[in-house]
Amino acid sequence: MKRGQKPVILYFGDMDPSGWQMLEAIKQTLEDDMDLWGVEYQRVALTPEQIMSYELPHDPQAVKITDRRYRHYVERFGDLAVELDALHPQVLRQLAVEAIESHFDMDLFREQVAVEQLEQERLASIKQKILAEMNGLTSQTSQT
Structure with missing residues (x-):
């Protein structure tokens, strides 16, 4: 954290109950278990907006009712479930480059x-x- 720089964790994950909760779980682990505070967390992909924008295929059956995060997720996003690899590799690369450059002088x-x-x-x-x-x-x- 030299020169006033703030560390940033860029997250890329599935759009499903577990994938959506993963960034919060990472944050909680780093703060609570590793005492790592002052980190910025950014969800880069997947987001509902990206799913619509790139017209990604989704599988409502993939949202498992047995997942303990199911109810909260469905209340917020419905049965929207998309794997990260549904994004074309070039799109994923561009999202990564843009995310890195947005935090990079x-x-x-x-x-x-x-x-x-x-x-x-x-x-x-x-x-x-x-x-x-x-x-x-x-x-x-x-x-x-």
């Missing part, structure tokens, strides 16, 4: 990449000079 990242490139070039130059000096010393030693 791209300008700072580009600056750091440029600095790193300059440092690598400088180190390569120093290495070449050292190797040239060592080669010069080696050839002097072998001539004597």
